[in-house]
Amino acid sequence: MSETPTNRAIPDAATQVDIYRRMIRIERNDDLTRQQIRRGRITAPYYSARGQECIPSAISVLLNNDDKICTIYRGIHDMVAKDMPLRPLWAEICGRVDGTCKGKGGPMHLTHPETGVMVTTGIVGSSMPIANGFGWAALLDGTKQVTVAYFGDGASNIGAFHEALNLASVWKLPVIFVCQNNGFAEHTRYENGTSVDFIAKRAAGYGMPGYTVDGNDPLDVYAHAHAAIERARAGEGPTLLECKTFRFMGHVFGDNDAYMTKEEKAAAIEADPLPRFRQKLIDDGVASAEELDALTARIEAEVNDAIDYAMACEFPSDDELRRDVFAEEIPA
Amino acid sequence: MSTETLEAPVVETVKMNGLQAINAALSEAMEADPKVLVLGEDIADNEGGGVCGVTRGLSTKFGTSRVRSTPISEQAIMGAAIGVAMAGYKPVAEIMLMNFTTVAMDMIVNHAAKLRFMSGGQSQVPLVIRTMTGGGNQTAGQHADFYEAWFAHTAGIKVVIPWTPGDMKGLYLSAIQDPDPVIIIESVKTLFVPMDTPVNQGPIPLGKANVVVPGSDLTIVSYGQMMFTVMQAVEELTAAGVSVEVVDLRTISPWDKETVLASAEKTGRLLVVHEAGRNFGPGAEIAATAQEVLFGKLKAPVGRLGAPYCAVPFAKKLEDAYLVQPPEIVAEVKRLMAI
Numbered sequence: 001m002s003e004t005p006t007n008r009a010i011p012d013a014a015t016q017v018d019i020y021r022r023m024i025r026i027e028r029n030d031d032l033t034r035q036q037i038r039r040g041r042i043t044a045p046y047y048s049a050r051g052q053e054c055i056p057s058a059i060s061v062l063l064n065n066d067d068k069i070c071t072i073y074r075g076i077h078d079m080v081a082k083d084m085p086l087r088p089l090w091a092e093i094c095g096r097v098d099g100t101c102k103g104k105g106g107p108m109h110l111t112h113p114e115t116g117v118m119v120t121t122g123i124v125g126s127s128m129p130i131a132n133g134f135g136w137a138a139l140l141d142g143t144k145q146v147t148v149a150y151f152g153d154g155a156s157n158i159g160a161f162h163e164a165l166n167l168a169s170v171w172k173l174p175v176i177f178v179c180q181n182n183g184f185a186e187h188t189r190y191e192n193g194t195s196v197d198f199i200a201k202r203a204a205g206y207g208m209p210g211y212t213v214d215g216n217d218p219l220d221v222y223a224h225a226h227a228a229i230e231r232a233r234a235g236e237g238p239t240l241l242e243c244k245t246f247r248f249m250g251h252v253f254g255d256n257d258a259y260m261t262k263e264e265k266a267a268a269i270e271a272d273p274l275p276r277f278r279q280k281l282i283d284d285g286v287a288s289a290e291e292l293d294a295l296t297a298r299i300e301a302e303v304n305d306a307i308d309y310a311m312a313c314e315f316p317s318d319d320e321l322r323r324d325v326f327a328e329e330i331p332a
Numbered sequence: 333m334s335t336e337t338l339e340a341p342v343v344e345t346v347k348m349n350g351l352q353a354i355n356a357a358l359s360e361a362m363e364a365d366p367k368v369l370v371l372g373e374d375i376a377d378n379e380g381g382g383v384c385g386v387t388r389g390l391s392t393k394f395g396t397s398r399v400r401s402t403p404i405s406e407q408a409i410m411g412a413a414i415g416v417a418m419a420g421y422k423p424v425a426e427i428m429l430m431n432f433t434t435v436a437m438d439m440i441v442n443h444a445a446k447l448r449f450m451s452g453g454q455s456q457v458p459l460v461i462r463t464m465t466g467g468g469n470q471t472a473g474q475h476a477d478f479y480e481a482w483f484a485h486t487a488g489i490k491v492v493i494p495w496t497p498g499d500m501k502g503l504y505l506s507a508i509q510d511p512d513p514v515i516i517i518e519s520v521k522t523l524f525v526p527m528d529t530p531v532n533q534g535p536i537p538l539g540k541a542n543v544v545v546p547g548s549d550l551t552i553v554s555y556g557q558m559m560f561t562v563m564q565a566v567e568e569l570t571a572a573g574v575s576v577e578v579v580d581l582r583t584i585s586p587w588d589k590e591t592v593l594a595s596a597e598k599t600g601r602l603l604v605v606h607e608a609g610r611n612f613g614p615g616a617e618i619a620a621t622a623q624e625v626l627f628g629k630l631k632a633p634v635g636r637l638g639a640p641y642c643a644v645p646f647a648k649k650l651e652d653a654y655l656v657q658p659p660e661i662v663a664e665v666k667r668l669m670a671i
Contacts, residue, residue: 070415099452100451100452100454101450101451101452101454102452102453103452104449104450104451104452105450105451105452109450109451111447111450111451111452111454111455112454113454113455118415118418118455119415119418119443119447119455121442121443122442123438123442123443126411126438126439126442126443128411129407129408129410129411129412129414129415129439130411130412130414130415130418130439130443131411131415132408132411132412132415133411133412133413133414133415133416133417133418133419134415134416134418134419135415136412136415136416137415137416137419137420137421138419139397140369140397140398140416140421141419147415159407160407160408160411160438163403163405163406163407163408163411164407164408164411166403166405166408167402167403167405167408167412170403171400323453324448324449324451324452324453325448325449325487325488326448326488326490326511326512327448327456327511327512
């Protein structure tokens with residue numbers, strides 16, 4: 001692992017509130033998604049990221065709209081943090097034609113280039129090699145754009161991780177590899193599937209800086225992401241950030257968590273970063289409880305509006321099976 | 333150079349092999365369009381300009397930021413090609429040998445081919461995969477397979493297998509400007525055999541077969557380096573008084589049903605010959621379609637010749653037995669003709 005960067009960047013008050021806004025947007029969106037599934041109003045495989053809100057929120061405040069992300073099936077929090085609009089997101093989750101992918105991708109393949117959500121993959125590890133391509137394009141275009149590749153701890157054991165990090169380093173690509181280490185690869189405990197105690201150590205093998213970050217501390221994530229993004233924008237190449245966190249809802253909706261102890265789950269939920277950060281903002285005088293409550297209410301209204309909108313949208317026509325296979329529609 | 337007769341214009345030709353034809357196509361495409369990129373193992377001049385020299389001179393001419401040698405990392409090559417294509421470039425990614433595409437199957441099948449559909453048309457992946465293969469060089473089980481059926485079975489990627497150097501150039505020029513992913517499978521034999529090639533060969537549309545030899549008794553559909561074998565057999569059959577129509581399919585997916593079925597309807601007999609395995613090979617799809625459309629109009633069952641159900645063998649004797657040879661084609665044609 002590399003030394004923690006010196007001159008740690010600290011978000012100003014407005015940025016801290018913006019991080020919190022994104023965290024709440026993720027949490028409200030996740031909570032209402034699970035509610036809609038429980039009520040039988042949507043049928044979809046759902047991989048909750050509850051507990052991991054901090055990571056993309058503290059990173060996204062450092063990204064511009066044209067900076068890109070490539071994420072994975074447990075990645076709706078990454079998109080919500082990148083400020084993807086919720087109406088087309090919900091319409092997609094609901095399989096409607098007004099969804100961002102016309103109902104043809106669903107929650108595992110949400111795409112929204114306007115907010116930089118370029119690829120969402122259902123294949124473990126595959127966000128990384130594609131992120132490199134966007135990095136290469138930024139070099140060719142001569143822009144300062146960066147691309148963030150999100151993935152989980154399990155993905156650091158698949159070949160794509162190693163090929164992608166090696167190439168990114170050799171080509172000095174402006175890509176930030178963000179591992180959201182929640183301690184479990186599907187149902188396998190970290191230490192039973194991963195050969196090193198810290199994934200960040202693997203960065204050394206690819207000649208890039210690697211940091212293990214407290215993924216539940218927005219300020220720690222922000223400081224490390226700031227350094228990594230600055231490095232990428234300066235043309236100095238990629239960084240690996242391992243953000244340690246915990247997923248509260250197991251691997252997939254309906255998971256019974258039999259592979260973890262009740263105590264460790266309870267301890268993780270007890271240490272929920274969301275109320276902790278809220279309290280810190282209040283204690284530091286950054287925002288009042290009333291302001292944060294009002295923010296939460298606004299966001300909850302935004303999510304409910306998106307749900308109502310999505311439920312009223314039409315399902316796609318069967319003609320869609322012949323569209324978007326190629327640029328040219330396949331004749332009936 | 334055109335003549336002033338009423339016959340078809342005479343096209344000025346030059347002897348060229350596949351290596352030269354692809355090099356010319358890439359060079360012209362890069363010259364005309366700054367968005368065209370080339371990447372792959374050893375492709376820049378510093379690394380020798382490609383394992384066969386196809387890309388020789390390109391990095392010197394266009395720079396190593398557009399012509400990039402890569403590590404031996406097929407997933408990373410395809411991933412980079414997909415991302416850069418989605419960002420508006422037109423990459424030509426070389427996967428040195430067709431068998432090595434297996435290492436990058438996730439990137440090709442799950443991503444390049446599907447991202448347009450899964451994103452509801454928001455993502456475009458206009459990339460070309462260059463890969464070569466073919467038996468006859470004793471490269472054995474992991475360096476010579478024709479796996480076009482795998483890709484033809486995958487919705488969202490076009491599959492091209494040119495035979496002649498002229499078709500290679502023309503199909504490359506079209507593929508590079510195609511808005512969708514295209515895999516071009518180069519036959520090793522074509523790369524090294526000089527053939528008459530039109531000077532200034534322009535783009536040839538994808539999805540169009542070529543009637544190479546007109547005939548009336550039987551239609552042979554083939555493609556890639558198997559066309560050399562087919563042409564040898566046809567010479568013998570012609571001498572024996574059998575009039576064979578030869579259709580070079582050129583694009584395997586989407587394939588030119590119109591031309592193939594029109595020819596089969598005309599001759600009443602159809603034989604598909606390919607180097608790929610016979611089981612579940614492209615011949616099966618073509619035969620199935622022919623019987624669906626032409627049932628009752630054919631004078632014989634559709635014939636299929638392809639490789640046996642085993643890996644490509646090493647020993648020359650076995651390799652010769654594995655590959656379809658001219659006598660087998662002659663025998664199969666005679667069987668279908670009942671002569």
